[in-house]
Amino acid sequence: MLMKQILVIADLPGSKPKALAKAKLIADAQNAKVTVLSFVYEQLKHLPDNLSASQQKAIQQSLVEQRQQWLERQIKDQDLNPEQVTCQVIWEKNIASWTEEFSRKHKHDLIVKTGRRSEGMFYTPTDWHLLRTSQVPVLLVSEKKWxxxxxxxxxxxxxxxxxxxxxxxxxxxxxxxxxxxxxxxxxxxxxxxxxxxxxxxxxxxxxxxxxxxxxxxxxxxxxxxxxxxxxxxxxxxxxxxxxxxxxxxxxxxxxxxxxxxxxxxxxxxxxxxxxxxxxxxxxxxxxxxxxxxx
Incomplete structure (x- = not known):
């Protein structure tokens, strides 16, 4: 299984970057290119309803820029080769569907994501959606140390x-x-x-x-x-x-x-x-x- 184009869904701030660390391991072994995505959306759900469209847009842009700076620090901390890595912050609620379309368009060989456990033993809806429908192989990284x-x-x-x-x-x-x-x-x-x-x-x-x-x-x-x-x-x-x-x-x-x-x-x-x-x-x-x- 050649993995020359790897797509990573970055872990959320405050979590250990397990997906990114695993992607680095694979990229180093196979000289692969890595695209790292981080998703922002839910932060606006508690904002007042009377904000203007331009105010909402400014807040959205500020959140995206903050996340972009954080993501670039994460990539630097993992010592990924800058020539092999691109990163992007996406304002999107439906992570799984957006990722599937993006991965098909750019012909990725593997999607890497930390398998987040929700209540009890089960994975989150995003994980299940990717497992059910993604035509690209999905690597769910265990939250336990690998x-x-x-x-x-x-x-x-x-x-x-x-x-x-x-x-x-x-x-x-x-x-x-x-x-x-x-x-x-x-x-x-x-x-x-x-x-x-x-x-x-x-x-x-x-x-x-x-x-x-x-x-x-x-x-x-x-x-x-x-x-x-x-x-x-x-x-x-x-x-x-x-x-x-x-x-x-x-x-x-x-x-x-x-x-x-x-x-x-x-x-x-x-x-x-x-x-x-x-x-x-x-x-x-x-x-x-x-x-x-x-």
């Missing part, structure tokens, strides 16, 4: 015969391999075998035996996708069970610092009310995450 040598885990969907899913598996695995080659750590793969509890009881199926049989079946395919990368069979984890339980559990067991996973965005009312399997998994992972769509 260590360079943490392992990489690739979540595969090996049971599907759809060409789009098979292509996505290849893209996910290639991304994981590239990450390990650039930043170190071990590469692991995980696949969850769907198994109905009813059929399991009715037919006396053994989850462990099913997983063992499936590993023998899929291991040649995984090694073919890995190409010349020496993927150890011990690092391929095939388990029977629900993905939203198995994947976070395996990620914790192998000390994963990054998980690459495919997402399928839902549109319309259903997408707003129901999270897909990937979203259930993401809400439980405490790692960096690269999400890709078919």
């Amino acid at each position: 260590k360079k040598q943490h392992n990489v885990m690739v979540a595969l969907d090996l049971g599907s015969k759809l060409q789009s899913k098979q292509a996505l598996n290849q893209q996910l695995l290639s991304t994981g391999i590239d990450w390990v080659r650039h930043f170190g750590g071990e590469l692991h793969c995980v696949y969850c075998l769907p198994m109905s509890p009813v059929l399991k009881d009715l037919m006396g199926l053994s989850g462990k035996q099913m997983a063992s049989d499936a590993k023998a079946q899929y291991m040649p395919l995984i090694q073919k996708m890995a190409g010349d990368f020496p993927l150890s069979p011990e690092n391929v984890h095939i388990k029977a069970g629900d993905p939203d339980k198995v994947i976070p559990s395996v990620a914790a067991d192998i000390n994963a610092g990054l998980v690459t996973i495919g997402t399928v965005g839902r549109k319309g009312l259903k997408g707003k009310l129901l999270g897909n399997t990937a979203e259930n998994i993401l809400s439980l992972l405490k790692t960096d995450i690269i999400a890709l769509q078919p």
Whole structure:
């Protein structure tokens, strides 16, 4: 996965610049150009209603200029190469939609954002929107400190015969391999075998035996996708069970610092009310995450 054009959504003032720090790590490794965006909007919601349009415009401009100065200091503090970095402050409420359009127009290879947790375990609406709809890969940086040598885990969907899913598996695995080659750590793969509890009881199926049989079946395919990368069979984890339980559990067991996973965005009312399997998994992972769509 070549990442020559990286788009960063800067963390808010008062927060550690985790997204910017991760973007620098990637840019240094791949000699990539970085565009840093910072969004301003909500600060005007408490202003008096009787302000003139020109007064509101002046306040807006002042806030943008202050944020621009702050953003330039952040970039300087991170020691990013000035020749590789551009930055811009945007007056916009809908961060996700604006970012998607901008990234498509400028053909970015990766969007980097800190994955902000809202109430409980779940990410903010901006994060979910990007994961559901962005055609550009999204790297959500964990708010916890990221260590360079943490392992990489690739979540595969090996049971599907759809060409789009098979292509996505290849893209996910290639991304994981590239990450390990650039930043170190071990590469692991995980696949969850769907198994109905009813059929399991009715037919006396053994989850462990099913997983063992499936590993023998899929291991040649995984090694073919890995190409010349020496993927150890011990690092391929095939388990029977629900993905939203198995994947976070395996990620914790192998000390994963990054998980690459495919997402399928839902549109319309259903997408707003129901999270897909990937979203259930993401809400439980405490790692960096690269999400890709078919």
